[in-house]
Amino acid sequence: MSNTSSLPSWADCAKDLIEVAAGRAPADMVIRNARWVNVHSREVLDGATIAIKSGRIAVVLLFDEADSLFGERTEVVDAHDRFAVPGLCDGHMHIESGMLTVSQFARAVMPHGTTTMFVDPHEVANVLGMPGVRAMHDEALEQPVNVFVQMPSCAPSAPGLETTGAELGPEDVAEAMTWPNIIGLGEMMNFPGVMNSDAKMLAEIAATQRAGKTVGGHYASPDLRGFHAYVAGGPADDHEGTREEDAILRVRQGMRAMLRLGSAWYDVESQITAVTEKGLDPRNFILCTDDCHSGTLVNDGHMNRVVRHAIDCGLDPLIALQMATINTATHFGLERELGSITPGRRADIILTSDLRTLPVEHVIARGKTVAVDGCLTAEMPAFEWPRSSRQTVNMKRDVKPEDFDIAAPEGANSVRARVIGVVENQAPTKALEADLKVSDGLVEMDRTNDVCQIALIERHRATGGVTNAFVSGFGYDVDCAMASTVAHDSHHMIVVGTSKTDMALAANRLREVGGGITLFRDGKELALVELPIAGLMSDAPAKDVARAADQMMQAMRDCGCRLNNAYMQHSLLALVVIPELRISDIGLIDVTTFEKTDLLIS
Numbered sequence: 093m094s095n096t097s098s099l100p101s102w103a104d105c106a107k108d109l110i111e112v113a114a115g116r117a118p119a120d121m122v123i124r125n126a127r128w129v130n131v132h133s134r135e136v137l138d139g140a141t142i143a144i145k146s147g148r149i150a151v152v153l154l155f156d157e158a159d160s161l162f163g164e165r166t167e168v169v170d171a172h173d174r175f176a177v178p179g180l181c182d183g184h185m186h187i188e189s190g191m192l193t194v195s196q197f198a199r200a201v202m203p204h205g206t207t208t209m210f211v212d213p214h215e216v217a218n219v220l221g222m223p224g225v226r227a228m229h230d231e232a233l234e235q236p237v238n239v240f241v242q243m244p245s246c247a248p249s250a251p252g253l254e255t256t257g258a259e260l261g262p263e264d265v266a267e268a269m270t271w272p273n274i275i276g277l278g279e280m281m282n283f284p285g286v287m288n289s290d291a292k293m294l295a296e297i298a299a300t301q302r303a304g305k306t307v308g309g310h311y312a313s314p315d316l317r318g319f320h321a322y323v324a325g326g327p328a329d330d331h332e333g334t335r336e337e338d339a340i341l342r343v344r345q346g347m348r349a350m351l352r353l354g355s356a357w358y359d360v361e362s363q364i365t366a367v368t369e370k371g372l373d374p375r376n377f378i379l380c381t382d383d384c385h386s387g388t389l390v391n392d393g394h395m396n397r398v399v400r401h402a403i404d405c406g407l408d409p410l411i412a413l414q415m416a417t418i419n420t421a422t423h424f425g426l427e428r429e430l431g432s433i434t435p436g437r438r439a440d441i442i443l444t445s446d447l448r449t450l451p452v453e454h455v456i457a458r459g460k461t462v463a464v465d466g467c468l469t470a471e472m473p474a475f476e477w478p479r480s481s482r483q484t485v486n487m488k489r490d491v492k493p494e495d496f497d498i499a500a501p502e503g504a505n506s507v508r509a510r511v512i513g514v515v516e517n518q519a520p521t522k523a524l525e526a527d528l529k530v531s532d533g534l535v536e537m538d539r540t541n542d543v544c545q546i547a548l549i550e551r552h553r554a555t556g557g558v559t560n561a562f563v564s565g566f567g568y569d570v571d572c573a574m575a576s577t578v579a580h581d582s583h584h585m586i587v588v589g590t591s592k593t594d595m596a597l598a599a600n601r602l603r604e605v606g607g608g609i610t611l612f613r614d615g616k617e618l619a620l621v622e623l624p625i626a627g628l629m630s631d632a633p634a635k636d637v638a639r640a641a642d643q644m645m646q647a648m649r650d651c652g653c654r655l656n657n658a659y660m661q662h663s664l665l666a667l668v669v670i671p672e673l674r675i676s677d678i679g680l681i682d683v684t685t686f687e688k689t690d691l692l693i694s
Contacts, residue, residue, distance in 0.1 A: 098147075099458050102429070102436050105146040109436060112143055112150035118163025119143035119150060121459055123441065126171035128152060131178060131418040131432050134410045136447075142176060144439040147459035151435055169454070169461070171443050177413060177450075178432050179207025179237075179440030179457060180395035181420035182381050184279070184308065184331045184350050187228065188215035188628045189383035189660075191578070191621065191637050194231040194239060195475050200386065200634035201394040202470065203463035205452040207237045207440035208430055210420070212278035212308065214244035219484055219552070219583050219626040221247070221258025225268065227477055233273050234473035237457045238430060238438065242278035242308055243268035245296050249281045249581040250668045253686065254676040256582045257484070257552035262295035269303035275424055276306035279331070281581070281669040283311045284686050286325040287318045297326040306424050309347060312519070312670040313684075316341060323347060329423060331359075331382055332670070334518060336370070339363035343376045348423050351415075352382040353398040356660035358517040360398070361405045368406045378423060379415045383660060387645065390638035396450050409447040481625050483606045485577060485585070487549060488556035490600045493592035495558045496547050498691070500530040507535055508693040510680060511543055512673045514565030514661045521665070523673040523682065524564055525693065535692070537562070539590055544568055548666055548675045549585040549599055551577060551627070561675050561691055563588055563665065569652035571614050573598045576659075577607040577627030579666040584677055586665055602627075609659065611647045618647035 102109075111117035121144040128140035139155040151161075162168070187209075190197045194211075201209075211232065216224035225244060232239035243265050248256040268274050277300040280286060285293040300307050309327030311319055316337075323345045331350035333339050339349040343366070351360045360379070367374045379398045388397075395416055402412040421431025430438045443454035455463040462470035500507050506529050513522030526543050529536045537544050543564050550557035566588060573589025575598035585602060589595040594612040601610045601617065607627025610620045621640040623630050630637050641659070648658050655661055668674045671683040682689040 099438065100146050102148065105148060108145050109148060109150045112145045112161065113435065115158055115160035118166050119161045120145050121167040121169065121439070122161050123169045123171055123176060124157055125173055126176040126443070127173060128433060129175050129177045129410070129413060129447070131414045132434065134414065136175065140176060142433060142441070144459040147439055149433060149435055149437050149439050152433060174443045174445050174453065175447055176433055177442040177444055178417040179442055179455070180205045180399065180416045181208040181210070181431060182206060182395050183210050183378040183420040183423065184329070184352070184380040184382055185209055185211055186215055186383055187211050187213065190386050190389055190634070191623055191628070191630055191641065192386055192634055193475065193477065193625065193629050193631045194228060194235065195472055196631060196634050198235045198237055198239065199468060199472050200389040202237055202455060202457065203452065203466045203468055204394040204396045205442040205455055206395045207455070207457045208420070209239050210242060210275060210424060211239060212242040212244060214247060214278050214581060215583060215628055216626050217244040217247045217260060218256040218258065218581050219628065220481055221260065222264055223478070224481065224626060227481065229271055229273050231475045234475055236460070236462055236470045236472070238440070240275035240424070241273050242276050243274050244278045245308070246281040246581070250686065251282070253668045253678065253681050253688070254582040254666070255550070255552070255678070262292060262299055265296045266299040269299060269305060274305070276300055277308055279308040279310035280327050281310040283313065283318070283322050283669070286327070287321040294325065301326060310669070314671065320345070329378065331380055332519070333363055334359050336363055336365050339366040339377070340370065340372065343372055348376055348378050348419070350378045350380045352380050353401050354381045354383040354660070355385045355388040356517055356657040357382055357519060360402050364402060364405045364407055367411065374411045374414060375419055377415050378419050379412070385641055385657070385660065386634050386638040387641040390635055396452055400450050403448055477625050477631065484627050485551050485603050485607050486554045487551050487603050488554040490603065491549060491558065491596050493596045496545060496560055496592045496595050498535040498560050500533055500535050501692070504530050506530055509535065509562055510673060510689065510691055510693065512546065512561065512563040512665060512675065514563065514655065516655050519664060519667070519670050521671070521673055523684070526562065526564070537590060539569060542567055544588060544590045545592070545595070546665060546675055547587045547595060548579070548677055549587065550677045551585045557677055559675055559677060559679055561680050565655065565661070566658060567652045567654050572612060572651040574609070574611040574648065574662060575599050575602050576609040576663055577602055577623065578609065578663045580664050582666055582676065583627060584666065586662065588662060588665070609644055611644060611651070613651055618650065619644040
């Protein structure tokens with residue numbers, strides 16, 4: 093499996109590895125005085141010496157520092173009795189959620205010990221199509237760590253319920269399976285399509301399976317009656333579980349249960365009891381992040397954060413590490429390539445002084461030190477995204493406050509309306525209802541009861557379309573509005589606000605700068621995160637993007653929002669594949685029936 097031209101395959105360097113292991117040639121690097129965390133046998137072995145050649149592990153010896161390992165050019169790293177842990181793997185994630193390019197994302201997570209990522213670029217695919225996927229694929233190849241790419245399966249995620257900037261099909265999947273860095277098919281979000289034997293979805297799965305690669309899953313419904321038909325269609329993993337019963341069912345049906353801890357998804361604690369209390373085999377569980385924005389990466393960590401959290405939830409540290417290393421590698425058919433500190437594998441190693449708190453003190457990737465004590469030491473590639481990836485906010489015109497008017501039935505003094513209900517720290521929403529007043533023929537918001545307005549502005553084809561609805565849960569208590577061109581998965585523009593004037597100002601500001609996130613209060617801009625690439629990503633350093641994102645989060649709090657990582661909740665309000673109620677460019681969508689529904693209840 094290729095991921096970079098700079099790392100020889102196992103076959104190409106087998107002779108060199110054998111020569112070092114047999115004591116006939118020196119290593120390129122030797123780590124001595126280490127406590128070897130062996131994720132195959134689930135044990136810690138003291139007094140280990142780890143020899144590395146050509147970016148791969150040649151041999152691991154116990155209480156035996158063979159003189160033959162050392163040559164004049166051998167780099168020696170003294171572990172000083174610290175634990176040597178395999179580099180951490182993120183089994184399911186979206187680079188775009190970090191608001192960063194691949195290079196900047198890798199730069200941010202390497203000091204946290206992440207050395208392998210399996211990324212699904214379906215966000216950029218929905219905006220730019222195959223050229224966007226190819227650009228991310230090519231940038232991933234340039235990294236000093238392992239970034240494998242899954243070919244997006246669903247652009248659009250729900251055909252007929254949204255209009256995206258580009259559409260992909262089985263012929264695109266078949267083509268991508270020939271690219272050197274494609275590891276499989278990204279999450280199959282159109283689970284109703286699979287359950288109902290949709291020819292397009294089954295053709296994409298078949299193309300992936302013919303290539304001998306892994307099919308990612310996404311069964312988001314809490315109603316498990318259709319799950320058996322879904323798993324029969326071929327998806328091999330699922331990260332959408334939120335309950336213990338979800339994890340158990342997936343593993344019992346031969347899938348890998350992926351437990352996620354992202355910036356706003358806290359689904360590990362509720363499912364890990366399948367292992368800690370029910371005693372299920374932990375080798376079928378994988379830890380992942382799914383979505384982490386730049387503020388989380390810079391301030392809290394990445395996969396090291398997930399592992400620590402799993403341990404805090406009662407998981408044995410060695411099992412938690414298995415779930416973030418060898419389990420992930422095995423699932424993608426890479427057990428002989430990475431995920432453990434054993435001969436032939438890529439030399440991806442973390443040195444840490446404690447397995448529970450997991451401080452990441454030294455990171456080695458492909459046999460080279462890339463970070464020490466939280467500071468990046470690796471040289472990073474310079475990758476330029478094509479000009480066509482910029483200026484993608486293709487609105488027909490600037491919007492006006494009256495574009496957000498919602499007309500009431502003639503003669504009505506009040507109406508009953510459907511309301512999207514935000515659920516803190518989870519991806520699903522609630523389908524709520526509210527009685528709202530009518531003034532001058534227009535339905536009013538109800539700030540007292542936390543019902544404000546949401547609008548989706550079409551930004552791919554310049555149709556001029558604006559869809560209006562109501563949302564509850566953000567807690568805004570002043571005149572304000574927040575707009576974002578990050579709107580999973582169709583990535584039109586979402587505007588949420590209590591003031592139509594501020595809603596118009598926020599939307600037009602993003603049209604001006606070419607995409608991103610902004611928040612206006614009383615006619616003034618409080619914060620702006622510019623995302624010029626596809627309206628989703630910035631090529632600025634993570635710390636700069638995180639600083640702007642932190643300012644955005646503070647601005648939301650200043651307007652009364654108390655949700656944890658509320659920006660992530662905002663960005664998912666158009667995700668028409670996760671129940672219960674969402675907004676799209678065609679209207680309000682009931683995601684329990686996968687049908688358009690009326691905003692006002694007669």
